Every structure is written in structure tokens, then in C-alpha cells.
Amino acid sequence: xxxxxxxxxxxxxxxxxxxxxxxxxxxxxxxxxxxxxxxxxxxxxxxxxxxxxxxxxxxxxxxxxxxxxxxxxxxxxxxxxxxxxxxxxxxxxxxxxxxxxxxxxxxxxxxxxxxxxxxxxxxxxxxxxxxxxxxxxxxxxxxxxxxxxxxxxxxxxxxxxxxxxxxxxxxxxxxxxxxxxxxxxxxxxxxxxxxxxxxxxxxxxxxxxxxxxxxxxxxxxxxxxxxxxxxxxxxxxxxxxxxxxxxxxxxxxxxxxxxxxxxxxxxxxxxxxxxxxxxxxxxxxxxxxxxxxxxxxxxxxxxxxxxxxxxxxxxxxxxxxxxxxxxxxxxxxxxxxxxxxxxxxxx
Ligand code: SAH
Ligand code: SF4
Numbered sequence: 176x177x178x179x180x181x182x183x184x185x186x187x188x189x190x191x192x193x194x195x196x197x198x199x200x201x202x203x204x205x206x207x208x209x210x211x212x213x214x215x216x217x218x219x220x221x222x223x224x225x226x227x228x229x230x231x232x233x234x235x236x237x238x239x240x241x242x243x244x245x246x247x248x249x250x251x252x253x254x255x256x257x258x259x260x261x262x263x264x265x266x267x268x269x270x271x272x273x274x275x276x277x278x279x280x281x282x283x284x285x286x287x288x289x290x291x292x293x294x295x296x297x298x299x300x301x302x303x304x305x306x307x308x309x310x311x312x313x314x315x316x317x318x319x320x321x322x323x324x325x326x327x328x329x330x331x332x333x334x335x336x337x338x339x340x341x342x343x344x345x346x347x348x349x350x351x352x353x354x355x356x357x358x359x360x361x362x363x364x365x366x367x368x369x370x371x372x373x374x375x376x377x378x379x380x381x382x383x384x385x386x387x388x389x390x391x392x393x394x395x396x397x398x399x400x401x402x403x404x405x406x407x408x409x410x411x412x413x414x415x416x417x418x419x420x421x422x423x424x425x426x427x428x429x430x431x432x433x434x435x436x437x438x439x440x441x442x443x444x445x446x447x448x449x450x451x452x453x454x455x456x457x458x459x460x461x462x463x464x465x466x467x468x469x470x471x472x473x474x475x476x477x478x479x480x481x482x483x484x485x486x487x488x489x490x491x492x493x494x495x496x497x498x499x500x501x502x503x504x505x506x507x508x509x510x511x512x513x514x515x516x517x518x519x520x521x522x
Contacts, residue, residue, distance in 0.1 A: 183238035184212060184310035188360075194237075200230055208234070213361040216317045218242040242314035243268075248322075255507030256322060260315055262287070266304055268339050270315045272322050273506055279329040281319035285312060285349050286340025291374055293395075294407040295441060295470070295478040298339045306345040312352035316362065334364070337372040337393075343379035353390060366390040372437065374410050377422035384422075384429035392426060393435040393466070394419070398445045399457035407444065420460055427461040435464045440481035440489060447485070451492040458498055465493060468503045471511070 183191070192205035204226060211223040220226075220234045246261040256272040268284035289296070290303035316334060323329045334356065336342045342349045353369055355361035366389035373380070375394045383392065398404040404411040423434050438454065440446045458465070467490055470480040481489070493500045 180237060180239045182241040182308060182310060184241055198233060204230060209360065212240065213355050216314065241308045241310035243311050243318065245318055249510040251507040251510045253506055257507060257510050258318065262311055268307065270319055270338055271507060272319050274323065274327045274329055278332045279323040279327065280333040280335060281316055281331055282335045282337050283312065283315040284338035284340050285336055285342040285345045289340050291341055291410045293374065295475065297473045306348060309348045309351045312348060313355060316356060332368060334369045335372060341374055342371050343373045343376050346379060374408065375414065375419045377414050377418040380422040380426050384426040387430065391435060392432065393437055396436045397439050398450065399453040403445065416457065424460055433462040433464055435466060437466050437468055439468045439470050440486050441470045442479040442481045444478065446481040446489055448488065448492060451489045455493060455496040455498065464499045466501050466503050469505045471505050471508060
């Protein structure tokens with residue numbers, strides 16, 4: 176399908192303009208094309224209805240629009256919808272639409288699989304196939320916007336990069352797509368409504384700070400003890416918690432943003448009071464918000480969700496330290512739609 180054609184979503188407005196002029200077309204057409212690519216996105220050139228047939232053919236002969244196809248939908252009892260997106264090469268990634276009374280959140284993927292191998296994570300077991308392109312990231316959102324409107328008459332209010340993959344290992348494509356999501360030339364969503372979730376790669380977090388990003392940063396901490404964290408998150412062996420803390424201090428200084436910590440409570444793994452004490456201690460270096468998340472079981476039976484008693488004790492302890500604590504009970508459990516638990520079961 177790709178036939179050596181260029182993905183037009185990688186071109187800037189000026190680059191499209193130059194190509195048109197070289198082919199004897201009017202420069203102003205570039206702006207119309209750009210609108211069809213980003214503002215009212217189409218997945219094929221035939222959808223660009225205010226453009227001549229000849230120009231559409233010229234575009235079709237030379238370019239593709241690298242988007243995604245909705246392959247399958249599963250609707251949960253609580254209305255959460257899991258979407259399997261098929262990519263041009265047949266690979267599948269997953270996204271989730273999480274509706275609530277006055278919000279609709281899209282959870283999207285950044286990579287096919289992930290090579291960081293967190294032991295508790297279903298995606299981590301798949302290994303990495305490839306990065307998603309800018310268009311593949313952007314069009315997951317476009318499809319979820321349509322779905323939220325069609326099914327629930329809701330506008331999309333939030334985006335979380337918490338599906339498959341480690342967004343900071345597909346840095347350029349993730350940043351470019353989020354820039355277009357928040358741009359007036361694209362979906363014009365405030366960057367404050369976007370959250371990037373990372374396993375916590377200090378070097379890349381410093382880069383985000385240097386690039387002055389305006390979206391929210393969430394770090395999947397899951398343990399504030401180096402030895403423990405390294406046991407189930409191998410990435411911690413190369414990036415210690417103190418390096419991570421330094422990069423977060425730097426991020427906070429440069430962007431003035433509060434950091435969100437995600438903490439998945441797993442029975443006997445990271446849910447003791449000692450774990451909570453270490454976590455609270457780790458939160459002292461900068462302003463934080465904490466999301467304590469219920470674990471969703473996967474095929475790996477070593478990891479189970481924390482029982483209610485320990486869960487509540489952990490939460491109460493964190494709150495007693497005057498920390499901002501949110502509790503996230505899982506949504507879409509009956510259809511395995513928890514973010515981070517999306518492992519392309521169809522495969
Ligand atoms: N790679 C990034 C983003 C994708 S994972 C990261 O690790 O942050 C998104 C979130 O889902 C992470 O916090 C991850 O730890 C969490 N997660 C992974 N497996 C899960 C499971 N089985 N149940 C609940 N959350 C899970
Ligand atoms: Fe990758 Fe995130 Fe899963 Fe870890 S939790 S394996 S970083 S997707």
C-alpha cells in the first residue's frame with residue numbers, strides 16, 4: 176500500500192506550498208490541503224472536496240495520509256470503549272474512550288508494543304515492533320473524537336498517552352502530534368488537557384523541560400525504593416530514582432508544572448506501609464499530585480491487585496502526609512480496557 180510514497184503528514188505547510196508551486200498549482204491551495212490534514216482531518220485525498228480532481232490525483236500519486244483504521248470496538252458495562260486500531264502494515268494498537276458525565280478522555284498508544292519490559296505490564300511482554308508515526312498518533316484521537324460524539328454526544332475533553340508504548344522513546348512523533356492537537360491549525364485543545372505518562376527516563380524528561388512543553392507529565396513510579404523498583408521495572412537499573420528525582424526537579428523548575436506520580440498498588444509487591452513511607456519521602460522535592468491506581472490482573476499471576484484493607488491503609492497514609500491524592504478505580508475492567516493493559520489480544 177505504501178509504494179514509496181511520502182507521508183504527507185510529515186510535511187510543513189511551506190513544504191506543501193513549494194511542491195504545489197513546482198507542479199504549476201496555486202500556492203493558496205496548500206492551506207486548504209493543510210486544513211484537510213489537520214483541522215478537519217480526512218484519511219484519503221478523495222475527501223478533500225474543495226480541491227480539483229487533478230490536484231487530488233497529483234496528491235494521490237505522490238503521497239499517502241498515514242492514518243489508522245478502527246478494526247474492532249468493545250463496549251464495557253460502564254460505557255468505556257476499547258478500540259483496536261489497525262495500521263497500514265497490519266499491526267494493531269489499542270486506544271480507549273473513557274466517558275463520564277461531563278468529560279470524555281481518550282487514552283492512546285505511542286508505539287506498537289514496548290521494549291522496557293515492566294514485569295506487571297501486558298504490553299511489556301510483547302517487545303517493541305515499531306514507533307507510531309505522527310499521523311498514526313493523531314488519527315487515534317480523531318477517531319476517538321468521532322466515537323465520543325456518535326456514541327455519547329460528548330466532546331473530547333482530555334487525552335492521556337497511556338496506551339501501548341513508552342511515549343518518550345518516540346519523542347519527535349509524540350511531540351509533533353501533540354503540538355498539532357493543541358494548535359489552532361489542528362484540534363485546538365488546550366495542552367493542559369493532555370497528559371503524557373512515562374516510565375521515567377531522566378534524560379528525556381530533561382529534554383521535555385528544555386523544549387518547554389505545556390502538557391502534563393505523569394511518571395509511573397510504582398515504588399520509591401531502588402532495589403524493589405529494579406526488580407519489577409528493569410529500566411530502573413539504568414536510571415536510578417535519584418537521577419529521576421533530579422530530572423523532575425529540573426522539569427519543575429523549568430516549566431513550573433506540578434508532576435503527577437502514578438502508583439499501581441500490587442499485593443505484597445509495593446503496598447505496605449513502609450512502601451508508603453518511602454513514597455511520601457520521595458514526594459518532598461517538588462510539588463506533586465498522586466494517582467493511586469487499582470491493578471488490573473493480566474495473565475501473569477505473580478501480580479494481583481492490592482486487597483481493600485491494604486489499599487485503603489496506603490491511601491490514608493499518603494493523605495495524612497498532606498499530599499494531593501486521587502484514587503483511580505479501574506474502568507472497563509470487563510473488557511481489559513485499562514490503560515497500560517492493552518496488549519492486542521486479537522493477535
Ligand atoms: N509507558 C508509559 C505509558 C504506557 S503504560 C508508562 O509506563 O507510564 C500506562 C500506565 O499503565 C502506566 O502507569 C503503567 O504502569 C500502567 N499499567 C501497566 N499495566 C497495568 C495493569 N495491568 N493495570 C493497571 N495499570 C497498568
Ligand atoms: Fe512499557 Fe509502560 Fe508497560 Fe513499562 S508500563 S512495559 S514502560 S508500556
